[in-house]
Amino acid sequence: MAIEKKPEDEFDTVFSQNDSLELSSHHDYVTAQTRIFKIIVIGDSNVGKTCLTYRFCGGTFLKNPEATIGVDFRERTLELDGESIKLQIWDTAGQERFRKSMVEHYYRSVHAVIFVYDVTSLSSFESIPEWIEECRRHCVGPLVPRIMVGNKCDLRDRREVPTTAAQCLADSYNFPLFETSAKEPAEKEHVDAIFLTLAYRLKSHKPLRLKQPSESNIRQLWNQREQEAATCQC
Amino acid sequence: MKRLKRKKQNAGVGVNGNGSVTREPDCGRKQKLAEIHQALISDPVDIETLRRAAASKGGLLTDELRRKVWPKLLNINVYDLPYKPGRDVREKHKDYNQVVLDVRRSMKRFPKGMPAAERAVLQEQMTDIILEVLKRTPQLHYYQGYHDVAVTLLLVVGERMALAMLDTLSNHHLRDFMDPTMDSTKHILNYLMPILEQVDEELHDFMIRAEVGTIFALSWLITWYGHVLSDFKHTMRLYDFFLASHPLMPIYLAATIVLHREKEVKKTECDMAMVHHLLSRIPQDLPYELLIGQAQDLFDQYPPSLLAKQAALQSRKSLSISTFQAFQFATLHQRPDSVLQRLTKAQGSTTSRQASQHSGLEAALPRDRGQMWGKGNRMVKMAVWGLSATLGAAVFAVAQTAMDWGPEVLLQLF
Ligand SMILES: Nc1nc2c(ncn2[C@@H]2O[C@H](COP(=O)(O)OP(=O)(O)OP(=O)(O)O)[C@@H](O)[C@H]2O)c(=O)[nH]1
Ligand SMILES: [Mg+2]
Numbered sequence: 109m110a111i112e113k114k115p116e117d118e119f120d121t122v123f124s125q126n127d128s129l130e131l132s133s134h135h136d137y138v139t140a141q142t143r144i145f146k147i148i149v150i151g152d153s154n155v156g157k158t159c160l161t162y163r164f165c166g167g168t169f170l171k172n173p174e175a176t177i178g179v180d181f182r183e184r185t186l187e188l189d190g191e192s193i194k195l196q197i198w199d200t201a202g203q204e205r206f207r208k209s210m211v212e213h214y215y216r217s218v219h220a221v222i223f224v225y226d227v228t229s230l231s232s233f234e235s236i237p238e239w240i241e242e243c244r245r246h247c248v249g250p251l252v253p254r255i256m257v258g259n260k261c262d263l264r265d266r267r268e269v270p271t272t273a274a275q276c277l278a279d280s281y282n283f284p285l286f287e288t289s290a291k292e293p294a295e296k297e298h299v300d301a302i303f304l305t306l307a308y309r310l311k312s313h314k315p316l317r318l319k320q321p322s323e324s325n326i327r328q329l330w331n332q333r334e335q336e337a338a339t340c341q342c
Numbered sequence: 343m344k345r346l347k348r349k350k351q352n353a354g355v356g357v358n359g360n361g362s363v364t365r366e367p368d369c370g371r372k373q374k375l376a377e378i379h380q381a382l383i384s385d386p387v388d389i390e391t392l393r394r395a396a397a398s399k400g401g402l403l404t405d406e407l408r409r410k411v412w413p414k415l416l417n418i419n420v421y422d423l424p425y426k427p428g429r430d431v432r433e434k435h436k437d438y439n440q441v442v443l444d445v446r447r448s449m450k451r452f453p454k455g456m457p458a459a460e461r462a463v464l465q466e467q468m469t470d471i472i473l474e475v476l477k478r479t480p481q482l483h484y485y486q487g488y489h490d491v492a493v494t495l496l497l498v499v500g501e502r503m504a505l506a507m508l509d510t511l512s513n514h515h516l517r518d519f520m521d522p523t524m525d526s527t528k529h530i531l532n533y534l535m536p537i538l539e540q541v542d543e544e545l546h547d548f549m550i551r552a553e554v555g556t557i558f559a560l561s562w563l564i565t566w567y568g569h570v571l572s573d574f575k576h577t578m579r580l581y582d583f584f585l586a587s588h589p590l591m592p593i594y595l596a597a598t599i600v601l602h603r604e605k606e607v608k609k610t611e612c613d614m615a616m617v618h619h620l621l622s623r624i625p626q627d628l629p630y631e632l633l634i635g636q637a638q639d640l641f642d643q644y645p646p647s648l649l650a651k652q653a654a655l656q657s658r659k660s661l662s663i664s665t666f667q668a669f670q671f672a673t674l675h676q677r678p679d680s681v682l683q684r685l686t687k688a689q690g691s692t693t694s695r696q697a698s699q700h701s702g703l704e705a706a707l708p709r710d711r712g713q714m715w716g717k718g719n720r721m722v723k724m725a726v727w728g729l730s731a732t733l734g735a736a737v738f739a740v741a742q743t744a745m746d747w748g749p750e751v752l753l754q755l756f
Contacts, residue, residue: 153440174448174450174569175443175447175448175489177487177560177561177564177569178557178561179557179618181619181622183619196615203440205485205522205523206485206524208523208524208525209523209524209525209528210524210527210557210560213555213557214557
């Protein structure tokens with residue numbers, strides 16, 4: 109195989125060599141039983157979608173992210189309760205023109221959606237309902253779990269979106285809310301926890317989904333899981 | 343690559359004119375340099391030779407030649423460049439915020455050792471020229487990736503010539519990408535699979551089964567690979583090629599890259615994510631000269647008109663494609679720089695735009711720049727790209743202006 113970009117130049121590196129993740133990661137030799145979940149990450153440009161997904165998949169803060177054109181792909185394999193789970197993450201471009209005709213392909217058959225806003229940008233937060241609507245228009249079913257993530261909470265004195273307002277919006281959609289930072293090293297575990305929560309949720313409810321349970325049933329389980337999972341640590 | 347036979351005759355006005363060089367004996371760099379110089383001083387400029395040189399092995403060879411030939415390929419008079427955009431260009435433009443966000447995140451596009459102050463000056467210029475083009479033609483809409491084109495031009499030819507080139511490209515080669523939506527861009531991407539189908543049906547079918555789509559090639563197409571290549575010399579080499587070619591050529595190159603990786607692709611799990619992942623990460627050691635030759639061959643063998651007969655490609659009209667022939671035609675009647683210089687000078691002295699004793703080129707400069715030039719002679723001597731590493735930002739801005747003029751102007755002045 110041809111030599112790829114060097115890691116430091118690599119914009120969409122999936123795993124860095126010095127991956128310091130606590131969870132065991134099976135990169136190349138994924139066993140046959142590995143279950144795969146597709147997650148799409150959406151939100152306005154510059155909210156930090158690329159940095160967040162890179163933090164989770166690569167373990168570090170990406171110093172010089174570039175604008176995402178179309179979609180980038182990253183993945184990480186986790187060991188959860190002895191089961192191997194692969195999360196395939198689609199990091200999308202924030203600019204509006206890309207959502208319309210380009211990104212739709214990637215909404216197909218997603219297992220979860222992450223809506224990201226920037227806590228220092230009110231307008232990025234105000235766009236969230238639009239993104240949610242967009243997602244619905246692309247026929248992402250109501251049972252597909254969705255979470256809301258407020259990024260850049262390390263920038264405390266530039267905050268424009270109060271947690272209460274975000275919680276209020278999240279509650280109105282019945283989504284779990286997380287505030288975090290892709291940059292802050294202390295938040296590294298928290299970023300992991302967000303994706304892990306989603307992974308647990310997908311892992312434990314996959315069979316239920318196949319049996320088409322009632323929605324309220326799912327909601328209940330979801331909320332339960334959410335309480336067990338990490339909450340905002342900012 | 344299979345089934346790639348050359349067609350001997352190229353038809354049409356220059357459209358396929360760049361197809362015939364790759365198999366010619368490699369007559370060496372020196373001779374190529376001489377040919378390019380000869381083509382530049384011919385009257386009219388020998389655009390066919392320039393186009394061939396840009397596409398054939400090694401491309402345009404040096405940055406200095408690029409500064410002379412690139413404008414010719416786009417029919418730009420270097421003695422009549424647009425003014426440097428003023429501050430007002432940034433006011434109230436709907437795309438301003440997005441442009442700034444993307445320019446700020448473009449650090450990787452600049453040479454590694456460049457001092458931060460210089461980069462900052464260039465980033466400001468990048469923002470200015472992007473917004474100036476958008477402001478001039480309100481039908482043009484900014485897309486993420488456009489900044490990668492702007493920075494490539496800026497690094498090679500300087501602010502004012504980059505502005506002129508970006509303006510022309512935006513109205514021709516890049517025009518489809520600049521619609522209010524990306525539907526036309528998607529249409530252009532749709533040419534990729536039919537090309538693959540012609541050459542390697544098995545690979546084509548594999549990709550169809552994987553439902554990989556063509557978005558993996560989106561950034562290749564709309565940035566002319568500037569976004570995905572980490573070595574700037576490769577980017578410049580491809581720009582030589584694309585500036586001399588049909589607007590669809592980046593798609594043909596995409597096809598050759600996929601075909602080049604055929605074995606890897608077929609070995610991958612037949613799954614959208616896996617195949618997308620593999621293809622979107624472009625290997626940095628691609629044999630570019632070989633692929634460029636193959637892309638030309640594919641273009642000659644399966645021209646866009648032939649592919650367009652496919653159902654999926656019929657529905658839509660591409661502005662880039664439909665205006666291309668006229669554009670190519672217009673490039674045939676260019677005068678060499680020496681004549682342009684005289685003409686522009688004569689024109690300058692008869693109009694109210696002040697002519698200077700140096701050259702007609704001065705007429706194309708905004709007043710304050712001209713003054714700076716007067717004061718800055720000594721500094722401008724150092725203005726050749728690459729020597730500027732130790733200069734401060736202000737000096738660097740002057741150097742940039744001098745670079746806009748092209749090296750032969752500098753030589754004439756000293
Ligand atoms: N302070 C701080 N800055 C961050 C954080 N996450 C991202 N950034 C910065 O925010 C900017 C945007 O980050 P990206 O990850 O490129 O944003 P994006 O959402 O992927 O943007 P698009 O690709 O344009 O849609 C970059 O300059 C990052 O350095 C964070 O947690 N804290
Ligand atoms: Mg991004």
